[in-house]
Amino acid sequence: MKKNNILQIEKLTHTFANKNDNVKVLENISFELEKGTVLSIIGKSGCGKSTLLRIIAGFLVPTSGRIIINEQEHKKPTKNVLYLQQDYNQLLPWLTVKDNITFPLKHSNLKNVDLDKKAEEMLDLVELTNQKDMYPYQLSGGQKQRVALARVIALNPDLILMDEPFAALDIATREALQKSTREIISKKKNTVLFVTHNINEALYMGDKMLVLSKGAYYIIDNPKVNTTKAILKTLL
Numbered sequence: 001m002k003k004n005n006i007l008q009i010e011k012l013t014h015t016f017a018n019k020n021d022n023v024k025v026l027e028n029i030s031f032e033l034e035k036g037t038v039l040s041i042i043g044k045s046g047c048g049k050s051t052l053l054r055i056i057a058g059f060l061v062p063t064s065g066r067i068i069i070n071e072q073e074h075k076k077p078t079k080n081v082l083y084l085q086q087d088y089n090q091l092l093p094w095l096t097v098k099d100n101i102t103f104p105l106k107h108s109n110l111k112n113v114d115l116d117k118k119a120e121e122m123l124d125l126v127e128l129t130n131q132k133d134m135y136p137y138q139l140s141g142g143q144k145q146r147v148a149l150a151r152v153i154a155l156n157p158d159l160i161l162m163d164e165p166f167a168a169l170d171i172a173t174r175e176a177l178q179k180s181t182r183e184i185i186s187k188k189k190n191t192v193l194f195v196t197h198n199i200n201e202a203l204y205m206g207d208k209m210l211v212l213s214k215g216a217y218y219i220i221d222n223p224k225v226n227t228t229k230a231i232l233k234t235l236l
Contacts, residue, residue, distance in 0.1 A: 005033060011028050029052070031219055069081065108155055128150070164195050166201070
């Protein structure tokens with residue numbers, strides 16, 4: 001693994017066993033990711049995008065291959081790899097916005113964290129300071145997803161895995177969150193794997209792109225709008 005790489009995938013393959021057949025969704029995938037990079041993962045439904053994230057998160061054991069994070073093999077869920085789900089109703093409904101952010105910090109291994117100061121920093125980052133005393137049921141879908149993002153970033157993980165986090169939102173909210181999320185993760189220099197099936201979103205969010213298509217995969221290192229769109233139309 002190169003010095004600045006945070007993630008290395010080595011010959012990853014995964015097959016789901018069904019009653020009558022085995023379905024191979026990922027085959028012999030290998031790639032590396034530098035710290036502070038956003039990797040967009042794009043492909044049609046059923047191509048293995050979410051399966052790949054679940055394996056990297058440690059929720060699913062691959063059929064073969066290895067996940068290396070910070071030069072250590074990664075086999076189970078840990079606090080240095082955090083998963084942001086599609087469903088934005090993932091907050092604790094009995095806690096305020098501020099308490100939803102501080103709750104995981106109280107149960108983390110972070111030392112000497114000023115919870116109030118950290119919460120205020122995160123609230124300012126996601127522009128929800130005025131909503132800090134509100135409860136999840138009082139928030140819009142976009143606001144809920146910003147709280148979920150703040151909660152993840154506050155824990156300062158090595159990797160953030162985002163599985164179509166804006167899919168359930170209307171177009172205007174989705175586009176606004178794309179912009180604010182991209183600004184936030186760029187400012188904090190987070191390393192992110194971002195799953196989507198939307199070409200424009202993949203291009204906007206990603207520094208690099210992983211395309212899953214028809215049992216194969218392709219890495220695009222410097223995605224440019226016009227040329228990449230033309231390539232993707234032939235692959236997807």
